[in-house]
Amino acid sequence: MNWLDSILQGILLGGLYALFAAGLSLVFGIMRLVNLAHGDLIVFAAFLILMLVSTLGLNPFVAALIAGPLMFAVGYLLQYHLLNRTLGKDILPPLLVTFGLSIVIQNGLLEAFTADSQRIPAGALEQASISLGGINAGVMPLLTFASAILVIVGLNQMIYKTALGRAFRATSDDVVTAGLMGIRPNQIFAIATGLAMVIVTIAALYLGTRANFDPTAGPARLIYAFEAVIIGGLGSLWGTLAGGIILGVAQTVGAAINPEWQILSGHIAFLLVLLFRPRGLFPRAVD
Amino acid sequence: MNLIETSNLTAFYGDFQALFGVDLVLQAGETIAVIGANGAGKSTLMRSIAGVLSNKPDAILHRGEPIGALAAPDVMARGIALVPEGRKLFPSLTVEENLLVGRHGRKVEGNWSLETIFGLFPVLKERRNQPSTALSGGQQQMVAIGRALMSNPEVLLCDELSLGLAPVVIKDIYAAFPRIRETGAAIVIVEQDIAQALKVADRVYCMMEGRVTLEGRPAELDRADIHAAYFGAETHELA
Numbered sequence: 001m002n003w004l005d006s007i008l009q010g011i012l013l014g015g016l017y018a019l020f021a022a023g024l025s026l027v028f029g030i031m032r033l034v035n036l037a038h039g040d041l042i043v044f045a046a047f048l049i050l051m052l053v054s055t056l057g058l059n060p061f062v063a064a065l066i067a068g069p070l071m072f073a074v075g076y077l078l079q080y081h082l083l084n085r086t087l088g089k090d091i092l093p094p095l096l097v098t099f100g101l102s103i104v105i106q107n108g109l110l111e112a113f114t115a116d117s118q119r120i121p122a123g124a125l126e127q128a129s130i131s132l133g134g135i136n137a138g139v140m141p142l143l144t145f146a147s148a149i150l151v152i153v154g155l156n157q158m159i160y161k162t163a164l165g166r167a168f169r170a171t172s173d174d175v176v177t178a179g180l181m182g183i184r185p186n187q188i189f190a191i192a193t194g195l196a197m198v199i200v201t202i203a204a205l206y207l208g209t210r211a212n213f214d215p216t217a218g219p220a221r222l223i224y225a226f227e228a229v230i231i232g233g234l235g236s237l238w239g240t241l242a243g244g245i246i247l248g249v250a251q252t253v254g255a256a257i258n259p260e261w262q263i264l265s266g267h268i269a270f271l272l273v274l275l276f277r278p279r280g281l282f283p284r285a286v287d
Numbered sequence: 288m289n290l291i292e293t294s295n296l297t298a299f300y301g302d303f304q305a306l307f308g309v310d311l312v313l314q315a316g317e318t319i320a321v322i323g324a325n326g327a328g329k330s331t332l333m334r335s336i337a338g339v340l341s342n343k344p345d346a347i348l349h350r351g352e353p354i355g356a357l358a359a360p361d362v363m364a365r366g367i368a369l370v371p372e373g374r375k376l377f378p379s380l381t382v383e384e385n386l387l388v389g390r391h392g393r394k395v396e397g398n399w400s401l402e403t404i405f406g407l408f409p410v411l412k413e414r415r416n417q418p419s420t421a422l423s424g425g426q427q428q429m430v431a432i433g434r435a436l437m438s439n440p441e442v443l444l445c446d447e448l449s450l451g452l453a454p455v456v457i458k459d460i461y462a463a464f465p466r467i468r469e470t471g472a473a474i475v476i477v478e479q480d481i482a483q484a485l486k487v488a489d490r491v492y493c494m495m496e497g498r499v500t501l502e503g504r505p506a507e508l509d510r511a512d513i514h515a516a517y518f519g520a521e522t523h524e525l526a
Contacts, residue, residue, distance in 0.1 A: 074498060162393065163387070166380060167388065167391055169377065169379045170380060173378055176339060178377075179339070181391045181392060181434070182360045182393055182438070183392060
């Protein structure tokens with residue numbers, strides 16, 4: 001039963017990693033942009049929610065509803081005015097600029113909030129759990145996983161069933177021809193990053209209510225997000241969820257064997273996938 | 288007033304000059320053909336009018352207004368649609384999605400809709416849910432034409448429709464043009480196939496090395512003159 005428990009906790013943890021990764025996967029899928037500041041933006045959003053909770057006394061879920069549109073605006077403006085200028089045939093400029101952005105965000109948060117660890121208070125939900133056939137599962141991890149599924153279903157519906165989604169895919173295929181259809185790639189990229197920041201806000205809500213975070217916590221979140229995206233296959237959202245689950249299960253099973261092996265076993269699972277399936281488990285058919 | 292007018296149009300790819308002062312006029316409802324050998328600058332001319340290549344504002348006029356410096360989405364929004372060379376369909380979109388994306392920037396009601404495009408090219412209706420990459424070259428060309436028509440353009444720019452297609456397929460595609468003309472759209476056809484171009488066009492421009500070397504109505508043009516303008520040779524009969 002102990003193993004089943006570890007696997008269940010790992011699957012639920014995978015939901016959090018999938019949330020970390022979904023925005024990264026969306027942005028990469030549409031504009032081939034690797035955002036090295038993604039983890040720091042998650043932490044930034046967590047501080048934003050914390051600020052709304054502590055200054056206005058809001059419930060964290062209500063605070064996230066307010067933070068979501070604000071983060072959309074941050075993402076839109078960031079992409080439109082900064083990151084779009086770095087896109088082109090050379091992959092180095094976006095890497096350098098987002099790396100710099102990561103440092104700016106970390107130091108800005110240090111100035112504003114100090115290096116102390118923080119946590120978003122979620123009240124009774126923090127400890128609440130339900131029994132699933134003899135295994136106890138926390139309500140927050142269950143909510144996290146359900147949110148990850150909802151985010152991925154929602155993104156897939158948007159990408160494959162709406163005019164905006166068609167524009168996303170067309171722009172991803174061929175920027176010049178998309179322009180001939182009246183699609184404005186700079187605007188499409190900005191909307192995509194805005195949406196990624198809304199997902200980042202959801203990830204930040206669960207990161208902040210489940211664990212402590214501090215201004216330098218972003219890069220580790222980025223690594224988990226990268227690993228989930230690469231395990232799942234670049235550009236595939238369901239693959240990203242699968243990648244998150246594989247990473248989460250590897251970590252919890254590793255921790256069940258020896259608590260010191262938690263992080264290591266996640267990285268080993270990632271390396272094994274890279275070794276045997278370098279394009280990930282569910283790569284996009286068209287790249 | 289001319290629908291489209293280029294005056295002293297130039298175009299560059301880096302330091303390489305591809306167009307040297309091209310003057311072209313398109314009237315409402317008219318079909319013109321631009322012929323010329325590979326590298327004559329025909330596609331560059333189309334890409335310039337469509338806004339893919341930027342120019343001086345008044346180098347291209349649409350209904351007398353300068354559009355030379357507009358970006359492609361702004362040109363498209365004015366009702367100027369390009370069927371690009373090589374079709375350039377979106378591989379991750381189905382046939383129907385490729386058609387629908389054609390009206391993204393200009394949702395104007397008119398003669399063309401999904402149903403009328405399927406009426407023009409019935410084979411596309413049967414294959415509407417298939418990826419565009421699963422189609423033959425001729426069917427892909429039909430999608431590319433349909434995609435451009437979905438915005439109900441007043442100017443349809445067609446770049447090398449016959450490129451890489453079998454003669455029987457080219458015939459099928461050109462058979463659709465009388466119906467497109469009936470809707471009142473002005474058409475610019477870029478072709479290497481001189482006979483095909485002369486058959487459908489009201490007027491013909493011949494280009495060579497980035498310059499217009501001949502202009503006139505097909506019935507008025509002498510075959511030897513076209514040959515000279517096309518190849519730069521003074522003699523020899525047109526094959």
